[in-house]
Amino acid sequence: MYLKNHSDIANNIINYSDKENDKIKVLFFGKNNKLTVHPEAKIAGTTIRFDCDDGVCTIGNNSFNGFIRIGQGCSVTIGDQVTCTNGCYISTAENTSVTIGNDCMIASANEIRTDDGHPIFDIISGRRINLSRSITIGDHVWLAAKSIVLSGSSIGRGSVIGLGSIVKSAIPNNSIAVGVPAKTIKKNIAWERPHLTLVKPFIKPDSSFITKSQYWDLTCEEEPVVIKKKSIFSKIFRF
Template sequence: MTTLEAYDDDRGNRIEFGGTVDKNIRIKFRGRNNVLRVATQQNIAQLFVDFDCDDGLVEIGSSRGVPGLRAAIRVGDGCQVRIGKNVSSTTTVAMSTAEGTSITIGDDVMIASDIQIRADDGHPIFDVRTGKRVNAARSIVIGNHVWLGLGACVLGGVTIGDGTVVGMRSVVTRSLPNNVVGAGAPAKVVKRNVAWERPHLTLDPPYRKPTAASVKKSTDYWTLTVDPDSRPSRSREIYAGARRRTRKGLKAVRARARTLSSRV
């Protein structure tokens, strides 16, 4: 199909959309009971969707006031791709799901050029000794108001918190908390307690933005980083308690020694 419009067939596949888009569209239904659901108010610049198997779902939220979304989406067996409101991309973002996994993208996400979001590796890898799979497909969650920088790759099993920036050419293999800059391959947190905004440095006035007063804040996402590892684990609490008891015991021993020495 090369037109995005309402559709259904005798295999249970359907498109739920209240408008018509006839440019840069390619939708393939190879299986059964697949659903493509697109908000009527949208700004899709390009959409390629391959429903390779059965029981797949793609949902795309409404879009207004941001550049258009360009996406190439592969949907595996029982998989879901959910894209929130006002999600934009500079060029085509590639998304892939397989084996019952999902990709969830929040609202107001800004995706740069040459981005890959992959819940799976495309082909299986096995342990030679046991025959077990070593690269299971895993779901991905990208929060609200996230910026994926040029050439970034987000891999399976990852959650990216609200307000976070992923640096250029980064490979995200582990989860990132909210309001951080994650960079590198594999990506790690290089800066905490940050916030970003959409206005371009050269295309949107003022053309110098030295402080936050230069832009309109997305206040919901100006928050301090909450690091999931910041709370002490039970083992850390036990260790800390043992250290406190040890220090207390040493003080008692020293006090007893001083008392005995004073009697001599």
């Protein structure tokens, strides 16, 4: 079905608005699932798929686009002012969650996965060795093109993940992490949205040429990833 207010006999619910968005496809294959989308969200070209039961997806006032898979008892939360250039893939399974903070910038061909899609076992013990684990991405994080965030990762607010990097650990706030696996190579950094060729001045040698955001913080290794800015979205829908 397309994105619109909806409820069915399996207790699958969509909270959106009185209009229908034919650019968003929603698929329910289980029961007791809930999708809530901010009425002013500019998401397009997106498929949201609930494979199992008891899944929750919340999309704020942003311009996300891509594919979101919600597994058994899983949740995906995407904050406000998140931008996505093209086709982010998000996958959850086995009671895990993906949380993306406000004002994040997602480039193209990115993946965020709490699971590997298929189980891998130790032959001797029979134990599972690739358990699914939740992911947290703080406010104002920039995922460069083709970067991937895997299960159990956390990225502190204000950080940058480099082109083609694969995150499988905790990245502190206001830092740059690159490589496979991604490692922190620079701390105490801040990035801003003005594009180098689309926003004047076209040469920006220092920070005097931009307006500083609220995310200019020194790197703190001990800082937990916390989404600090409360979304107006929760006030509108009272949840």
